[in-house]
Every structure is written in structure tokens, then in C-alpha cells.
Amino acid sequence: MPWDDRLVDEKGKGQILSGMGSRTISYTEAINEALELALTKDESVFVLGQGVTDPGAMFGITKNLESKFGHERVFETPVSEDGLTGFCVGAALSGKRPVYLHNRPDFILLTFNQIITHASKYHYMSRGQSKVPMVVWSAIGRGWGSGAQHSQAIQGLLLGVPGLKIVMPMTPYDAKGMMLAAIEDNNPVLIFEHRWLMKKIGPVPEGYYTVPLGKAFIRKEGSDVTIVGASQILETALEVVLELEKERNLKIEVIDLRTIQPLDEETILDSVKKTGRLVVVDTGWAMGGVCAEIGCLVAEKAFHALRSPIQRVGLPHSPTPSGYALESAFYPTKNTIKEAILQTLQS
Numbered sequence: 001m002p003w004d005d006r007l008v009d010e011k012g013k014g015q016i017l018s019g020m021g022s023r024t025i026s027y028t029e030a031i032n033e034a035l036e037l038a039l040t041k042d043e044s045v046f047v048l049g050q051g052v053t054d055p056g057a058m059f060g061i062t063k064n065l066e067s068k069f070g071h072e073r074v075f076e077t078p079v080s081e082d083g084l085t086g087f088c089v090g091a092a093l094s095g096k097r098p099v100y101l102h103n104r105p106d107f108i109l110l111t112f113n114q115i116i117t118h119a120s121k122y123h124y125m126s127r128g129q130s131k132v133p134m135v136v137w138s139a140i141g142r143g144w145g146s147g148a149q150h151s152q153a154i155q156g157l158l159l160g161v162p163g164l165k166i167v168m169p170m171t172p173y174d175a176k177g178m179m180l181a182a183i184e185d186n187n188p189v190l191i192f193e194h195r196w197l198m199k200k201i202g203p204v205p206e207g208y209y210t211v212p213l214g215k216a217f218i219r220k221e222g223s224d225v226t227i228v229g230a231s232q233i234l235e236t237a238l239e240v241v242l243e244l245e246k247e248r249n250l251k252i253e254v255i256d257l258r259t260i261q262p263l264d265e266e267t268i269l270d271s272v273k274k275t276g277r278l279v280v281v282d283t284g285w286a287m288g289g290v291c292a293e294i295g296c297l298v299a300e301k302a303f304h305a306l307r308s309p310i311q312r313v314g315l316p317h318s319p320t321p322s323g324y325a326l327e328s329a330f331y332p333t334k335n336t337i338k339e340a341i342l343q344t345l346q347s
Contacts, residue, residue, distance in 0.1 A: 120163030156289020177211030286314030
């Protein structure tokens with residue numbers, strides 16, 4: 001099914017769908033287009049990672065890229081994440097624009113020394129004379145018994161590191177435009193996708209375009225409650241919102257962060273000042289990270305606008321279990337989000 005137009009308000013439709021016609025493609029096809037356009041436009045761009053030339057082509061996003069651009073610009077890497085990230089940092093400092101693809105964020109944990117100690121800091125340590133234009137991409141793994149070591153949503157661990165930008169798209173349109181914006185950016189950018197979004201279909205224009213990093217998007221306007229989040233869990237939240245609007249005639253505002261660093265504080269605060277109620281949803285742990293940061297932001301800068309306590313919906317403070325029954329209890333559901341929204345309305 002194509003991306004549900006109901007998940008974007010009329011104002012949003014005008015911004016997102018204008019000039020697109022009826023073309024719809026999948027989330028993975030959108031990213032594949034972005035990589036092909038970037039490789040064509042800029043010879044300094046190259047793509048690397050474990051599985052980029054496999055038949056599966058990294059969920060399909062690197063399909064046919066090696067045959068079009070050659071193995072010098074699209075190539076497999078050894079199982080040496082820390083070393084290869086250091087290679088990318090050096091290449092970026094030398095004028096290249098590497099796009100390093102990982103199957104899942106768990107493997108990025110092996111690269112923290114290069115990302116946090118080096119990539120994020122060189123621009124500052126050189127007084128702006130150096131730049132590190134590199135993209136590190138991965139897809140959050142969940143829903144198939146992947147367990148504690150292959151399902152981690154680690155964006156919260158990196159949220160407080162200065163010098164990094166962190167992108168979490170939800171729609172095929174944003175996936176393409178934000179990949180191109182990330183490749184153009186002169187800073188290290190991490191992109192966290194969600195496996196459950198990979199087969200989504202939505203309107204995506206042909207050709208080259210970018211979606212600005214650091215600018216949230218109001219998916220739906222409302223006046224009773226503000227929901228803030230990004231990636232797949234926001235899609236679930238939007239489904240809950242549509243149900244509650246029918247059941248209780250509520251008007252709920254839904255903000256898609258799209259970028260969690262830098263954070264669009266203005267859009268969040270303006271919405272909370274209007275609604276007086278806030279629910280934050282995230283694919284990562286509720287303790288620390290996105291839920292905690294946005295909750296703290298609103299408590300510091302919009303406390304007097306709040307009519308009820310802030311609600312957080314994220315993962316419980318536990319490693320991910322393995323197996324369908326345990327995962328069903330571990331991950332937030334539509335009911336979890338619905339209960340959080342209704343809780344804010346009790347005050």
C-alpha cells in the first residue's frame with residue numbers, strides 16, 4: 001500500500017506532495033536513488049560497508065551501484081568497523097565524502113572511538129580549518145528474535161556528543177532527501193533507519209532534492225496534546241491519533257523530528273505552549289536519550305504551559321529479550337502510546 005496521505009495534514013501535503021505527480025516508490029528505492037544521484041553528481045562520494053555488493057544489497061539500498069560506478073567507489077569492507085571508520089575519517093579530512101553503511105547500529109558501537117574522539121572533534125580542534133563530511137548509516141533491527149546484541153537503538157547514546165548530526169527519517173520522501181542532505185553536509189552525520197520502514201511506499205519526486213537537517217515537520221496539527229518523535233514509532237503513534245480522533249474527537253498535534261541532533265526546539269516549544277500536554281515517543285530506551293532530552297527541554301523552557309506531567313514512551317530499562325512473546329511485551333505498542341496520551345488528558 002502507498003504511504004497513507006492521512007498521516008500528513010493538508011498544510012504538509014502542500015509542502016511534501018507538490019510537483020510529485022503520482023509516482024510512488026519504496027523506502028529502500030528512495031535511498032538507492034539518493035546514493036545513485038550523489039555518486040553521479042560528486043566524484044568525491046564513495047559507498048562502502050559489509051554487504052553493499054551482496055545479492056541482498058544492504059536491504060536493497062545499494063542495488064546495482066557497484067555495476068554503475070565500479071568497485072573503487074562502491075565496495076565491500078572487512079569485518080573491521082573501527083579501522084574502516086578511521087579510514088573514512090581520514091578520507092573525509094582529505095576531501096572525500098564517504099558513506100559507510102552498517103547492517104545495524106550495534107556495529108557502530110565498535111566505532112565509537114573514531115566517531116566520538118576524532119570525527120566529531122576535528123573541526124573544532126582545527127579552529128574550523130578542517131571538516132569531516134562523512135555519513136554513517138545503519139538500520140535498527142527488531143521484530144525477528146534479534147536479541148540484546150543485534151537490536152539496539154543507540155541514538156540516545158550519541159545525542160549528547162557535540163559535532164555530530166543524527167537523522168531518523170520516517171517517510172520515503174525524507175529518506176531520500178535527508179540522505180542527500182547528509183552527504184552534502186560538512187559534518188559527520190549518522191542516519192538511523194528502521195527495518196519496519198524499509199517496505200513502506202510513498203510519494204517521492206524524481207531527481208535531486210534535499211530535506212533540511214535540523215528542521216522538524218508537523219505531520220498533523222492539533223490543540224489538545226503534542227506528540228513528538230521520529231522514525232517508525234511515530235508512524236504507530238499516528239495510527240493511534242487517528243483512532244482517538246474518531247473515538248473522542250481529540251485534536252492531537254504530531255511532530256516528526258526527522259533530525260534529533262540538531263533538535264528543532266522552536267517547533268516543539270511552540271506546540272507545547274499551544275496544547276499544554278506532551279507525549280514523547282522513541283525507538284530507544286525511555287531513560288536518557290531522546291525522551292529524556294525533550295522532556296527536560298520542555299520542563300526548562302515551557303514548564304508554565306504544561307497542564308499535566310510529560311509522558312515518555314520508549315523501551316524499558318532492560319536489554320532486549322529474544323523471542324516473539326518477550327519482544328511483544330518489551331516493545332511499545334499502540335496500546336502503550338494510547339495509554340500515555342489518555343494519561344496526559346486526566347489533568
